[in-house]
Amino acid sequence: MTTTYAVLSKGLEKRFRDVHALRGLDLAVAEGTICGLLGPNGAGKTTAVRVLTTLTAPDAGTARVAGHDIVRAPAAVRRSIGVTGQSASVDEELTGRQNLRLFARLLRLRGTAGRARADELLARFELTGAADRAARSYSGGMRRRLDLAASMLIRPAVLFLDEPTAGLDPLSRSQIWRAVRDFAAQGTTVVLTTQYLEEADQLADEVVLIDNGRAAHRGSPGDLKALIGSYAEAVLAQPAPGEMGELDLLTAARVLGRLTGSSPEIDRERRTVGAATTDTSLTLPAVVRELDSAGVPLADASLRPPTLDEVFLRLTQGGGSPAGTATFPHEEEHAA
Template identity: 55%
Template sequence: MTYAIRAEGLVRRFGATTALAGVDLAVPSGTVYGLLGPNGAGKTTTVRVLATLLAADEGHATVGGYDVRRDAHRVRQLIGLTGQYASVDEALTGTENLLLIGRLLGLSRADARARARELLARFQLADAADRAAKTYSGGMRRRLDLAASLVGRPQVLFLDEPTTGLDPRSRNDLWDTVRGLVTDGVTVLLTTQYLEEADQLASEIAVVDHGRVIAQGTPEELKAKTGGQVLAIRPADPADLATVVAIAGEAAAASPEVAQSTVTVAVNGPGVLPAVVRRLDDAEIPVAELALRGASLDEVFLHLTGHRAEPDAPTGDDTPSGADLERTPA
């Protein structure tokens, strides 16, 4: 197996804050590799080091076989980078944004224009090519931003929380685009705090928390780490939640979780489900949902860290400076 990205023992400090505390990664070529974790976990700092925007205090890393410190100029020729927020020039049209990137990368005017047309068509932006980017919707700006990172035909693409702020339809469209890039042979390093996104796109995942990689593997391997299955119970009357929590916790000998009027609890034996059903019936509690399923990535993260991966609302970059990622020309 060949690896597009390798990192060993990456450490990065910002004053008294340790953003990375020894990160190890091995990203196979031609795959989507997910860095999953909450804001502040160290995901963006890892990307900045790998994209040559920050120097690690300790450890080393290679991208495409080139050392990110000694051969930074070669790494930059191989990569594309899209940060958490679209960074297009809103005063320029879609075509002008891509022409600008092309010319900065050294393409001739004719080649830059041809590449701009190709990418605008690929990202369904041809009809808006001559409109100022400030007139684009959030999803359109995000697609234009991603197109700009592909002008130089990168071998490795860093996507740092690319669907932040997008509506579900725009998010699904972007997922389809990422899958298409991998089909074309591009390696994608995706950072995300969205469990579903990692599950949908990544063939392998590294779970990051407090600057450390605490688990790695395929989504299925990570889900198996929790052991057993998960029982989900949604009472017909939310007023019964407390009673359902008590029943589920006693039957499973575990601590249930409550989210969106649904109680979930880890199940590690065949007798838990029938015991819960009997007790709900004895208590005369009608349920709207009762399901036994495999663990989700959310439960994996909770099992590994003691807290959930997704915060109530995105808060931005996880570096102490709070600065958004710059685009690195491919």
């Protein structure tokens, strides 16, 4: 079956003086899906979005967005996309309703159609009650929702969201997640950058881990977590005066190393020992039992999914399986 891609890039390069932000970035985002770009600060996520949305020209490489070449047809790309950056673009002196109507006019959505679309989005983002208040009185979450609403006025073919929920409280974050899901359900392709594995779990059909300006791994959130498996962690009780606390940590590391088959990590300040494992038969009772048999004084123990930091560090620093390595589409797969 042929796959049509709404975003397709190959070998994107971008330098800012001494900073090599993109180093041959390949992306392939299927039409009608949500793709999460994950990585720490400085990995190249925002630069990738700026290049794909024609805000920054690439130094090398090619890309097509919604069927249009980003260098040869930037105006066509802009007509086909919506963008929400890390900083809200709303006018704080205008009300929420006035902001959306202004953006609607700039997008040539005038008259009754523009007003109706603005009111529809105010309702969808639960801003109707504050629609006639100045945006400067909005909370951070409300401003973010208003900014996101502005990017959705024209129902773009591709919507780019650069860390849309950074710094928001859980309620505001869940409201934005719901809006993004609704928009994607209407057929828009969504590309979002995030540092939150939970956000990718909730929203993304596919995740691309960006490391040092390259697509290091790609797959569903479940696929990437499966490469790491689970993380067994022991929290040791504080030693009594005169007791050998260091020996307990080393003993816990030896036990977890044997159970997981990996090299444990010791945090002496927090008195924790952790180790990753892909052994699906390992259970928490077995971990606790073995630690107890070895005389390790436990305050707590867990067997949990990996965090974003653990996934990213292990997959981009030699710990990942080749099965997760990002690959470019075959010739029979094509851009929209």
